[in-house]
Amino acid sequence: MNTKFIPLSVPNFEGNEEKYVNDAVKSTWVSTGGGYVTKFEESLAAYVKMPQAVATASGTAALHLALIVAGVGPGDEVIVPALTFIAAVNPVKYSNAEPVFVDCDDYLCMNPDSVLAFLRENCEIRDGRTYNKNTGAHVKAMMPVHVFGNICDMEKLMDIAAEYNLTVIEDSTEALGSYIKTGRYAGKFAGTIGDVGCYSFNGNKIITTGGGGMLVSNRPEWAKRAKHLSTQAKSDEVRFFHDEIGYNYRMTNLQAALGVAQMECLEKFIGVKERNYNFYVENLHGKNGLEILPFRSDIRSNKWFYSVLLRDTDKSTDDILQGMSEAKIQTRPIWKLISDLEPYKNAQRTDLSKAHYYFERVVNIPCTTNLTLEDAKVVADRLLEITE
Ligand SMILES: *Cc1c(COP(=O)(O)O)cnc(C)c1O
Numbered sequence: 130m131n132t133k134f135i136p137l138s139v140p141n142f143e144g145n146e147e148k149y150v151n152d153a154v155k156s157t158w159v160s161t162g163g164g165y166v167t168k169f170e171e172s173l174a175a176y177v178k179m180p181q182a183v184a185t186a187s188g189t190a191a192l193h194l195a196l197i198v199a200g201v202g203p204g205d206e207v208i209v210p211a212l213t214f215i216a217a218v219n220p221v222k223y224s225n226a227e228p229v230f231v232d233c234d235d236y237l238c239m240n241p242d243s244v245l246a247f248l249r250e251n252c253e254i255r256d257g258r259t260y261n262k263n264t265g266a267h268v269k270a271m272m273p274v275h276v277f278g279n280i281c282d283m284e285k286l287m288d289i290a291a292e293y294n295l296t297v298i299e300d301s302t303e304a305l306g307s308y309i310k311t312g313r314y315a316g317k318f319a320g321t322i323g324d325v326g327c328y329s330f331n332g333n334k335i336i337t338t339g340g341g342g343m344l345v346s347n348r349p350e351w352a353k354r355a356k357h358l359s360t361q362a363k364s365d366e367v368r369f370f371h372d373e374i375g376y377n378y379r380m381t382n383l384q385a386a387l388g389v390a391q392m393e394c395l396e397k398f399i400g401v402k403e404r405n406y407n408f409y410v411e412n413l414h415g416k417n418g419l420e421i422l423p424f425r426s427d428i429r430s431n432k433w434f435y436s437v438l439l440r441d442t443d444k445s446t447d448d449i450l451q452g453m454s455e456a457k458i459q460t461r462p463i464w465k466l467i468s469d470l471e472p473y474k475n476a477q478r479t480d481l482s483k484a485h486y487y488f489e490r491v492v493n494i495p496c497t498t499n500l501t502l503e504d505a506k507v508v509a510d511r512l513l514e515i516t517e
Pocket residue numbers: 187188189190213214216217274300302303328329330331340341342
C-alpha cells in the first residue's frame with residue numbers, strides 16, 4: 130500500500146521563487162514599493178494580452194473592487210452561480226447588493242439557460258435597465274465563474290448581458306491561462322472577455338503568491354480606479370489627500386516577488402496539469418461507473434482541478450473521501466451549494482437541479498503541478514479499488 134501522502138493541490142516552487150523573495154528581503158522592500166508588484170502586474174497583463182493589471186491582496190479583494198468599479202451598490206442584484214466557492218459571492222454582500230443564484234451546466238459553469246430563465250420569467254427592461262419584478266431591484270451584473278479551469282459559455286452569456294444591459298464580472302480565479310480557441314472570442318483569455326476579470330494566487334491556485342489577486346478590465350478607467358481604491362484612494366503622493374473611501378487591498382512586494390517567479394513557470398505547470406489529466410482520463414474514465422468531467426473542447430484549459438463524477442456507482446462522495454484518505458491520498462468533495470448555506474438560505478434562486486446533481490457526485494483528486502505519473506497511478510489504482 131502507498132505509504133507517502135499525496136496532497137490535493139500544493140504550491141510548486143521550482144523556479145526563481147527563493148531568488149526573487151531573497152532579493153526583496155535583502156532590499157528591505159517587502160511592503161509597498163520595490164518593483165516586483167509592477168513587474169508582476171506587467172507580466173500577467175502581457176500574458177493575458179491586456180494593457181493593465183491591478184495586483185490585490187486576494188482574489189476576494191479583486192472581486193470586491195470589481196463590483197465597486199462596476200457601480201454595484203446597495204439593493205442591486207447580481208446573478209451568481211450556486212455551485213462555486215463562497216468567495217465569489219460574499220463580495221456581492223460586501224457591496225450591500227443581493228445575489229441571485231443560478232444553475233450550472235455540464236462543465237460546472239454558469240448555465241446561460243438558467244440565467245435567461247431568471248431574466249425572462251422575473252425581469253423587465255425599463256429605460257434600458259433590467260428590473261426584477263418581484264423585488265423591484267435593479268439587476269445590475271452577472272458574475273460567471275470559470276470553474277476548475279473551464280471557461281463558461283461566454284458567447285451566450287455576453288449576448289444575454291448585452292440584451293439585458295448587465296455588467297459582466299468574470300471570476301477567473303481558477304482559470305488563469307485558459308483561453309478560447311474558436312468562435313467570436315478566439316484567442317481571448319478567461320477574465321478578459323467581460324467588463325472586468327479577477328484572478329487569485331491563493332496557495333491552491335495554479336500559481337501562488339501565498340495570498341493575492343489581480344484585476345483586469347476592458348475599461349481602462351475602471352482598472353485605474355480599482356488601483357486607486359486598492360491603495361487607500363490616496364490622491365497625492367506626498368500629502369495625505371484621499372479623495373474617496375479606499376481600501377488596503379494592495380499586494381505586497383514580497384508576495385509579488387513570488388508571483389513574478391511563478392509566472393515564469395505557468396506554461397510548464399499547465400503542461401503537467403494536462404499530462405496528468407490525460408493520464409486520469411485514460412485510466413479512470415468509463416471504469417467502475419466513474420467519469421472524468423471534460424473541459425470544453427473549444428478552449429485551451431489550464432486544467433486546474435480534475436473532477437471525478439460518480440456516475441454509475443453506489444459509492445458516495447463520503448465513501449471515496451474516506452477510502453482515499455485511508456491510503457493517504459487527499460481528495461475533496463465539490464462545494465456545498467452556496468444557496469444552501471446559512472448566510473444565503475433566503476436568497477433568490479432558479480431551479481438548481483444540475484448543481485444538486487453534481488454536488489452529490491463530484492470529487493476532486495490530486496492535481497498538483499509536481500504530481501508524478503507514478504503518484505497519479507497510485508491515485509487511479511486506489512480509486513478503482515474502492516469502486517470495484
Ligand atoms: C480562490 C477563489 C476565489 C478567491 O480567491 P482568494 O484569493 O482566496 O481570495 C474566488 N472565487 C473562486 C471561485 C475561487 O476558487
